[in-house]
Amino acid sequence: MPIAGTGIEGLDDVLSGGLAKGHVYLLEGSPGTGKTTIALSFLRAGAAQGERGLYITLSETEAELRAGAASHGWHIDGNIDVFELVPPESLLGPEQEQSLLYSSDLELGETVNTIFENFERAKPARVVLDSLSEIRLLSQSSLRYRRQILTMKHYFTRHGATVLLLDDLTSELTDKTPHSIAHGVIKLEELAPDYGAERRRLRVLKYRGQAFRGGYHDFSIKTGGVAVFPRLVASEHRKSVSRTEATSGMKELDALLGGGIHQGSAALVIGPAGTGKSTFAFQFVAAAVARGERAAMFIFDEELGLLFDRAKTMGFDFEKMRDNGHLHIEQVDAAELSPGEFAHRVRGSVDKTQVKTVMIDSLNGYQAAMPEENFLILHIHELLQYLNRQGATTFLTVAQHGLVGDMKAPVDITYLADTVILLRYFEAHGSVRRAVSIIKKRTGSHESTIREFQIGSDGLRIGGPLTDFQGVLRGVPTYIGGAVPGIRPDTAQDS
Numbered sequence: 438m439p440i441a442g443t444g445i446e447g448l449d450d451v452l453s454g455g456l457a458k459g460h461v462y463l464l465e466g467s468p469g470t471g472k473t474t475i476a477l478s479f480l481r482a483g484a485a486q487g488e489r490g491l492y493i494t495l496s497e498t499e500a501e502l503r504a505g506a507a508s509h510g511w512h513i514d515g516n517i518d519v520f521e522l523v524p525p526e527s528l529l530g531p532e533q534e535q536s537l538l539y540s541s542d543l544e545l546g547e548t549v550n551t552i553f554e555n556f557e558r559a560k561p562a563r564v565v566l567d568s569l570s571e572i573r574l575l576s577q578s579s580l581r582y583r584r585q586i587l588t589m590k591h592y593f594t595r596h597g598a599t600v601l602l603l604d605d606l607t608s609e610l611t612d613k614t615p616h617s618i619a620h621g622v623i624k625l626e627e628l629a630p631d632y633g634a635e636r637r638r639l640r641v642l643k644y645r646g647q648a649f650r651g652g653y654h655d656f657s658i659k660t661g662g663v664a665v666f667p668r669l670v671a672s673e674h675r676k677s678v679s680r681t682e683a684t685s686g687m688k689e690l691d692a693l694l695g696g697g698i699h700q701g702s703a704a705l706v707i708g709p710a711g712t713g714k715s716t717f718a719f720q721f722v723a724a725a726v727a728r729g730e731r732a733a734m735f736i737f738d739e740e741l742g743l744l745f746d747r748a749k750t751m752g753f754d755f756e757k758m759r760d761n762g763h764l765h766i767e768q769v770d771a772a773e774l775s776p777g778e779f780a781h782r783v784r785g786s787v788d789k790t791q792v793k794t795v796m797i798d799s800l801n802g803y804q805a806a807m808p809e810e811n812f813l814i815l816h817i818h819e820l821l822q823y824l825n826r827q828g829a830t831t832f833l834t835v836a837q838h839g840l841v842g843d844m845k846a847p848v849d850i851t852y853l854a855d856t857v858i859l860l861r862y863f864e865a866h867g868s869v870r871r872a873v874s875i876i877k878k879r880t881g882s883h884e885s886t887i888r889e890f891q892i893g894s895d896g897l898r899i900g901g902p903l904t905d906f907q908g909v910l911r912g913v914p915t916y917i918g919g920a921v922p923g924i925r926p927d928t929a930q931d932s
Contacts, residue, residue, distance in 0.1 A: 438458075439458040439459075440457060440458065441456045441457070441599045443475065443479050443482060444478035444479060444481055445475065445662065445663050445664070446665075447654070447665030447781075450665075450667045451639075451650045451654055451665060451667050452644065452647070452649055453647060453648050453649055456479075456599055456621065457599075457620070457621075457646070458562075459594060459597050459598070459599060460621070460645075461590045461593055461594065461602060461620055462599075462600065462601050462602065462619055462620055462621045462622070462623070463569075463602050463604060463615045463619040463621070463622045464476065464601055464602065464604070464623050465605075465615075465622070465623070465624050465625070466604075466606065466624060466625030466626065466627070467607075467625075467626075470627045470637060471625055471656070471658045471663050472625060473505060473567065473603070474505070474509070474658055474662060474663050475625075475663050476492070476601055476603060477492070477505075477506055477511065477513070477565075478663060479563065479565065480492060480563055480565060481511065481517070483562060483563040484516035484517050488516065488561075488563055489516050489517075489518070489559060489560065489561040489562055490516060490517040490518070490562070490563040490564070491518050491520065491555065491556065491563070491564045492513070492517065492518070492519045492520070492567070493522060493552055493555065493564065493565065493566050493567065494519065494521050495522045495566075495567065495572075496567055496571060496605070499520075499521040502521075509660060510660065511662075518555075522548060522552065545576060545585065548571075548575060549585060549588065549589065552589070556592075556598070561598060562598060562599065563599050563601075564593060564599070564601070565600075565601045565603065566589075566600065566601070566602050566603065567603040568604055569586075569603065569604040569615060570605050572586070579612055579614060582612070586614060586615055587618060616642070619643070620645050621643055621647070622641070622642040623639060623640075623641055623642070624639065624640050624641075624642055625638075625639050626638050626653075632772060633771075633772035636655065636775050637655070637656050637658065638653045638654060638655050638656065638775075638777070639654055639656055639665065640652065640653050640654070650667055650670075652668050654668050655776065655777025655778055656777075657775070657778060664778075666775070666777035667777075667781075668777065669777075669780045669784065670819065671818075671822030672822075674826055674827065675826055676828065678700075678827070679700070679828070680699060680700055680701055680828075680880075681699075682696045682697035682698070682700065683698045683699070683724070683794070683830050684724060685697065685698075685720045685721050685724050686720065686724035686727065687720060689900070690720065690897075690899055692884065693873070693883065693899070694856070694878065694883055694884075695875075695882045695884065696881065698721065698830055698856055699830075699880040700828060700830050701824075701825050701826075701828045701829065701830060702831075702855035702856060703821045703830075703832075703833065703853065703856070704830070704831065704832050704833070704857075704858060705834075705850065705853075705854035705857050706832065706835075707837060707846060707851070707858070707859055707860070708836070708837060708860030709837050709838075709844060709861075710836050712861065713860060713892050713897070714798075714799070714835075714836070714860060715739075715798050716751065716892055716896075717858060717897070718796045718798060718834060719748060720896075720897055721794060721832055722734060722753075722764070722796050722832070723758075725793060725830075726758050726763045730763075730793040730794060731762075731763055731764070731765070731791055731792045731793060731794075732758075732765070732792060732793070732794040732795070732796070733765040733766070733767075733783070733786040733790075733792045733795050734755070734795075734796045735767050735779070735782070735783065735795070735796065735797050735798070736766065736769065737769050737797075737801070737802020737805070738798060738799055738801070738802050741766065751892065751893075751895075751896040752896045753896075765786050767782065769782075769802065771805040776803075776813075776816045779803070780816065783795065783797075783824070784823065787824065788827075793828065793829055794830050794831075794832070795831045796831075796833075797832070798833075799834040799836055800817070800833055800834065800835045801835065801836050803817070814848070814850065814853070817853060821854075833850075833854070835848065835850070851876075851877065854877070855878070855879040855880060856875070856879070856883075857876040859873070859874050859876045861873075861909065861910050863906070871889065871890050871891065872888065872889050872890070872903060873888055873890050873899065874886070874887045874910065886902035886904075887903045887906075887910065888901065888903065889901075889903055
């Protein structure tokens, strides 16, 4: 079956290629959801293939339409005709005001005939009618409205045209007549969170005789058009990969992990603020680059300039790694990004540049990107499953609430992670210290000890097991040993 692409890669993915030619489709959504932009992309995609397009506008002027296209850097000319349908002059005179015959009866027939006349004149392969709300108002009743939609459908399909009907849902929201008549229905929605930019998503409600990706898919409108981010389904992406141990480059840390992190798995670094969660993940990212692999870092919580400066003092020159093409690093604005777009960016870094180590810092920021979403865990699950199946090792950080004692994380994904690295503050001999322990590792064995670590100008240093304390993980340990334990030069290795 011939397919008419929409000109939007993500939307064609959702539609399994695009729109089957020779049918009538409904694109509905409230004003401002992006219907006109998608419709113009649809016509431009046809024009690029030599197909003539016709845009019939009943709701905005031709000048407004061309100005909207120009804002995206588009010019409507060549194979695309624009017809601005205005009420006939004979229906606007004062003599019509006292007519016993409703002017809408005349105007509806005149409007539909004018649409057909312009179609005959242009002979287009693709048609956009904007919008059905005007036809609905002129019809006055559901019966006449349905008959007019059926008349237009049969007329267009008889001529083999692919038609996109736009509906702004501004009148009689309960009238679903176009849903039953159209070959396919795409619904656009705009959500307004309490803080941050608006979020847009779409869903294919119906597509006769064609498989499509169900559910909601995030999309955005930017200069250059609409970008659709198909919902990530991890089960569709299976790849044969080799599973080896990804080491950190530090003897003590690798020993604590029983050799390293299994490649193609997810590691969660969890602890209160300031314990060094990012630093532990940095260690693995730098080690991956040193092995000649590509890595990616998605930073929610820190400005990149500050991160570069801070990391450089510990021996991690991420700016140089980025400039050399070994590291993709991106600062994510949680208030401006939807979960679907974020997953799309992560997936793009893995697919296009063969990234093998991914760092997301932090899940607190990821959660902030979707404050009114109820399915954060499912989003993370699909993303981690996808990365695992691509052989990418993922490091996630989560900041727990509190500093010592009973602490809770804003989101519990410990059961999703293959490895859990727990960081803690503890008090000993009048000073605040840090401890690390491996709580979980699905693949292979690991040390059950608790080790003290320090972060200094020479990077991360890990000492021996804290055998002289009890209750370290609670934050207020009991000292049961003799000599004061700590990190000694002979038991630590500089990074």
